[in-house]
Amino acid sequence: MTTARITIPRSVIALSSIAVLALTGCAADVGAEPASSSSSRPAPSPTASAPSTPTVAGYDVGQFPPVPLFRLPDLALLDTSASAFTIEVNAALADIPGVTAAPAHCDESGAVVSGNGSAYLYGDGSGAFTGPDGTVQNFGDGSGTSTINGVTIQNFGDGSGNYSDGVVTIQNFGDGSGNYSDATTTVEIFGDGSGNYSDGEVTIQNFGDGSGNYTGHGVSIQNFGDGSGNYSDGEVTIQNFGDGTAKVDGVDVEAEPLATVPRLGSFPPLAALAPLESCGTTLTFEDGVLFDFDRSEIRADAATTLDSVASVLESLAVGDAVVSGHTDSIGDDAYNQQLSEARAKSVVEGLTERGATTRFTAEGFGETRPVAANEVDGADNPAGRQLNRRVEIFIPAAL
Structure with a gap:
């Protein structure tokens, strides 16, 4: 197989990491709640409350963020004008620490779609590319070519094909492997x-056997696929031995083994590329930025992030916005619904206290709108759950 480089605009990649992170991924800061195979949300352990043992923000003692998922931009958001993948969010919204800004798309009723956006490379896609101007050739055997508004697509009829718009290049080899590249990001999916994933700041390696690595933004994560792994962020160093024990800055503690890194799925088919106009912007607070595990009170160290968001909303004179809370699938439905509503209200209150005059609507959706799988092949997927625990602010396109 020939490999090609794949790149994703930072304004389009939503965490990460993002983290991407996901191929979020782009990868974003990777604070998140700890993994758990329990069906109920656990109470904080006595060890976690020990003031002498350092922890990663949002995590129990000896726990740390998972190796993040790979993520592609929202393939539904192909601009029907000069170039696909060039939909941009307002520059002020795209430069808020701890917040990911991405174009949003809406359903036929005008409601923003949450949970059906960016492709996390753990499934497939469907649809077809169309455009108002251009040429299309259909050879009658399932293959064809099209050039629409400077975008060229080749479909070879066997599941493989190419896409190019002068900035973004996509190669789909039809065997589950493929490449994506643009000016900043490279994604390689090998089909096994x-x-x-690399974007110049973040590097993610998924070895397909439950192990993987993450480096970026001063954080290093190693998952060896057997429950053990290492974490370092310059302030805290954790060694998890996978046997129920760990060392935090050299001190022995009890800690749950790490969940394995899920195998990557097939590269999304070229047919998933379908033009759709953006209906606004979605701001996503990276997990661990605002709240401690299982809490709805905004942490004191989140003040800078909220200050920045409130300031930008005022400077852009944003009239209306919808703040929505979302959780992962751990715990019962009623509890998660209550937690998501409480977190959304806390964000609204925090922004209003900081002088934001935007008319906010607070909503909670519990675990009903995941953006990634909470489980993969029946196994817990901490990186997916990390992405699902989020607070979003939807700003209509009137901005």
């Missing part, structure tokens, strides 16, 4: 569950 493994792959690589």
